[in-house]
Amino acid sequence: MAKSPSLFTATFRRDLLLAFRHKGEMINPLVFFLIAISMIPLGLGPDKELLMRIAPGILWVMALLATLLSLDNLFRSDFDDGTLEQLLISPHPLYLSMLAKVLAYWIATGLPLMLMSPLLGVMLSLPSGAFIALCSSLLIGTAAMSLIGAVGAALTVGLRKGGLLISLIVMPLYVPILIFGASAVAEAAQGNPFTMQLAVLGAILIMALLLAPLATAGALRVSVNG
Amino acid sequence: MNWQWFHRLGSPRWFYEKTDAWVPWLIIFAWGLLLTGTIWGLGFAPMDAKQKDSYRILYVHAPVAFISMACYYLMAIAGAIGLIWKMKLPYMVMKSAAPIGFAFTVIVLATGSIWGRPTWGTWWEWDGRMTSYLVLSFLYLGVIALQNAFQSRDTADKASAILALVGTVNIPIIYKSVDWWYTLHQPATLKLVGKSTIHVSMLYPLFTMIAGFYVFFTLVLILFTRTEILRRESKTQWVKDLAAGNARKEEVAQ
Amino acid sequence: MKFQFESLDAFLTMGGHGPFVWASYVLVYIIIIYLTLSPLLAKKAFLKQQKKLLQLQKALQSNS
Numbered sequence: 001m002a003k004s005p006s007l008f009t010a011t012f013r014r015d016l017l018l019a020f021r022h023k024g025e026m027i028n029p030l031v032f033f034l035i036a037i038s039m040i041p042l043g044l045g046p047d048k049e050l051l052m053r054i055a056p057g058i059l060w061v062m063a064l065l066a067t068l069l070s071l072d073n074l075f076r077s078d079f080d081d082g083t084l085e086q087l088l089i090s091p092h093p094l095y096l097s098m099l100a101k102v103l104a105y106w107i108a109t110g111l112p113l114m115l116m117s118p119l120l121g122v123m124l125s126l127p128s129g130a131f132i133a134l135c136s137s138l139l140i141g142t143a144a145m146s147l148i149g150a151v152g153a154a155l156t157v158g159l160r161k162g163g164l165l166i167s168l169i170v171m172p173l174y175v176p177i178l179i180f181g182a183s184a185v186a187e188a189a190q191g192n193p194f195t196m197q198l199a200v201l202g203a204i205l206i207m208a209l210l211l212a213p214l215a216t217a218g219a220l221r222v223s224v225n226g
Numbered sequence: 227m228n229w230q231w232f233h234r235l236g237s238p239r240w241f242y243e244k245t246d247a248w249v250p251w252l253i254i255f256a257w258g259l260l261l262t263g264t265i266w267g268l269g270f271a272p273m274d275a276k277q278k279d280s281y282r283i284l285y286v287h288a289p290v291a292f293i294s295m296a297c298y299y300l301m302a303i304a305g306a307i308g309l310i311w312k313m314k315l316p317y318m319v320m321k322s323a324a325p326i327g328f329a330f331t332v333i334v335l336a337t338g339s340i341w342g343r344p345t346w347g348t349w350w351e352w353d354g355r356m357t358s359y360l361v362l363s364f365l366y367l368g369v370i371a372l373q374n375a376f377q378s379r380d381t382a383d384k385a386s387a388i389l390a391l392v393g394t395v396n397i398p399i400i401y402k403s404v405d406w407w408y409t410l411h412q413p414a415t416l417k418l419v420g421k422s423t424i425h426v427s428m429l430y431p432l433f434t435m436i437a438g439f440y441v442f443f444t445l446v447l448i449l450f451t452r453t454e455i456l457r458r459e460s461k462t463q464w465v466k467d468l469a470a471g472n473a474r475k476e477e478v479a480q
Numbered sequence: 481m482k483f484q485f486e487s488l489d490a491f492l493t494m495g496g497h498g499p500f501v502w503a504s505y506v507l508v509y510i511i512i513i514y515l516t517l518s519p520l521l522a523k524k525a526f527l528k529q530q531k532k533l534l535q536l537q538k539a540l541q542s543n544s
Contacts, residue, residue, distance in 0.1 A: 148392075151388075151389075151392055155372060155385045155388060155389060156372075156375070158376070158381065159375055159376070162375075165371055165372065165375055168367065168368055168371050169368035169369075169371065169372055169389055171364070172361050172364040172365050172368060172393075172396075172400070173365075173392065173393070173396050173400075175361050175400050175403065175404065176396075176399045176400055176402075176403035179403045179404065179406070179407045180403065183407070183410065200403075204399070207395075211395060215388060215391070215392050218309075218388055219385065219388050222381055222384040222385050222388065223381070223385065
């Protein structure tokens with residue numbers, strides 16, 4: 001038991017290091033986020049009033065799609081080189097190592113997405129009052145989405161062409177996060193309080209923290225042994 | 227306590243032979259109830275004062291809506307039993323439940339949107355209930371897609387069981403959040419259809435249809451499972467005997 | 481309990497709501513008929529295929 005925290009930090013540091021070595025994989029979802037958001041005014045016209053009204057929803061939907069893009073990479077390389085099997089047969093609790101992996105993944109993908117969102121908010125002329133809501137809701141939301149998405153990634157890691165399938169099985173599970181995240185930003189844009197939405201997002205995150213790593217661990221056992 | 231019945235339940239052959247006698251009766255009961263309820267609901271139930279005759283869609287919409295939700299839980303429970311006790315039969319039930327549940331959500335969405343035309347004036351309304359069922363149909367599609375993606379049947383079973391369980395935890399949250407989302411965005415014009423008081427004579431055909439759809443669901447689940455059993459046990463002697471027996475019967479007929 | 485409509489025509493049109501009601505019921509019946517028949521037909525096809533397989537195996541054994 002005394003050793004499991006060290007496995008946690010070791011996994012965490014290793015994954016983070018790997019993520020920063022493969023900068024392309026880290027940057028691609030961000031570029032997608034940027035380009036996809038730029039497509040919106042091109043499709044709808046540069047009407048500021050309209051953009052302002054749809055910005056909260058569009059920003060959240062695009063952020064959600066961007067997180068889906070990198071999910072397939074979460075376990076892929078570890079599965080290919082056998083690291084996953086090592087983790088599975090190690091005596092340490094799988095729950096903690098899964099948590100470490102997801103945390104590293106979130107720092108490498110979710111956090112940059114959230115840091116970039118204000119810039120895109122400016123492009124969509126989001127009202128200035130909504131930026132704090134946008135960042136804080138994305139901060140909690142991307143963490144919850146990483147945890148839930150990890151289950152999908154673990155289920156499909158044994159498949160050669162798992163990429164599209166992940167989106168298919170994970171997207172319906174993101175529905176509550178999207179609803180409350182986008183609503184927080186929309187309320188803030190109108191000058192209303194948004195603490196309730198953040199509280200619900202926080203509750204979803206806590207539930208995901210408790211349950212998702214367990215499901216991820218179970219799914220990996222199935223995928224790797226099968 | 228005697229656990230023999232429980233282990234028997236895990237035997238596909240026992241299930242197949244046991245349900246052999248049930249199927250004709252279930253067909254008679256299910257279709258009898260459904261046809262009675264349909265005729266009753268279409269022709270003999272009194273007209274609703276507010277929604278006029280279009281409320282008669284309720285008789286096929288509401289029972290299916292309820293069962294399509296219950297079916298997801300049944301699928302997840304079957305998957306959990308399969309994972310915990312490592313039995314073969316629950317996985318087959320789980321695999322069979324997915325397409326049935328999906329077909330039921332299609333019924334709910336289609337009848338709901340047809341119903342929406344005379345009541346709300348649109349074919350599709352992002353109403354809270356309808357949106358929940360749309361998401362539910364996506365959850366079914368996910369399980370079906372995952373089930374079909376794997377080469378190994380064992381992996382496919384376990385993986386989709388885990389997905390179904392994850393979905394089960396999510397369904398109440400999805401349901402609540404979509405409900406909240408709808409009350410937030412609900413346009414005032416849609417509130418014009420008030421609550422109608424349901425007359426008792428409208429309820430009898432509804433109960434008939436609910437019972438009918440429950441028996442029908444049981445029947446179809448058993449039929450799908452039986453086919454799945456044959457496919458998976460095709461290498462076993464009893465299925466070979468069954469096929470050979472069929473063959474012999476036809477030879478005699480010729 | 482009595483039949484609610486005065487004529488067959490009234491039953492079919494249902495005061496303008498007929499097309500919607502009938503479309504719903506027809507759709508539901510198409511789906512439930514399909515759900516009932518498809519496993520039965522699949523089972524029949526499977527047994528037929530297995531029967532052929534068995535005959536083929538028998539023929540192979542008697543030839544060798």
